[in-house]
Amino acid sequence: MEHKAKTIPEGKTRVLVVDDEARYARAIEVLLHARGYEVLTAPDGQTALALAAEEEPNLVLLDIRMPDIDGFEICRRIREFSQVPIIFLTALAEDADKVTGLHLGADDYVTKPFSAPELLARVEAVLRRARPTERTVPGPEVQVGGLRVHFAQQRVYVQDREVHLTPTEYRLLYHLARNAGRVLAPEYLLERAWGGKYREEQQLLRQAILRLRRKVEHDPKNPQYIQTRPGIGYVLVLPE
Secondary structure (H helix, E strand, O other): OOOOOOOOOOOOOEEEEEOOOHHHHHHHHHHHHHOOOEEEEEOOHHHHHHHHHHHOOOEEEEEOOOOOOOHHHHHHHHOOOOOOOEEEEEOOOOHHHHHHHHHHOOOEEEEOOOOHHHHHHHHHHHHHHHOOOOOOOOOOEEEEOOEEEEOOOOEEEEOOEEEOOOHHHHHHHHHHHHOOOOOEOHHHHHHHHOOHHHOOOHHHHHHHHHHHHHHHOOOOOOOOOEEEEOOOEEEEOOOO
8 A cells, every 4th residue: 555654843752553443543643743742654564654754753643453464464554674672452351361462562552542641641651761861870880690771871882792672672781781680679679660559560571582582682581691581570689
């Protein structure tokens, strides 16, 4: 399907809304416009992928049930070239679908039907986590074995090979690295990486930890760096 790219004013936050249900897409577009966002819409997967690549949105709102390519596959393909934050829009309440989306690299999900305040809160929270912020750090970088986290540049290396993380993945690793050697409770990590309203969303944390391990560990099933302390939390292990 052909599409027309919109020219987005400099400095505007742009959101790509991917939904084949016109009423939802239009309602979200009006809502986001009212908050000052610039909005691109895509009624199918091919258009969504083209806009994600060409327009470089700051956030993608992605429906799971799409007519040509489902949202899971769209998410997987976007992750091949972009770490843009993704929020799944789903009418499905099954945990398996939520887990699948998070496993593929989504940052959050909203279940239809949703209220305007809920959607705006999720959008603003994800965008806030994605923005660079001033931080007090213990030094310019932390190195644990072959894993190096460079705070000033917000870059991560494994054996001198750069690893590309989503904003949520980086924020999670950042807090683990700042507290290397200390076991951090799930509630602490959720509040720091997602926000206070997410303290009970341990599924989000588990999936993010799995994604991180796939990217930084030689053997994600037997992690060397990011380890679980059952019943306590997670720790970035310091070399003995």
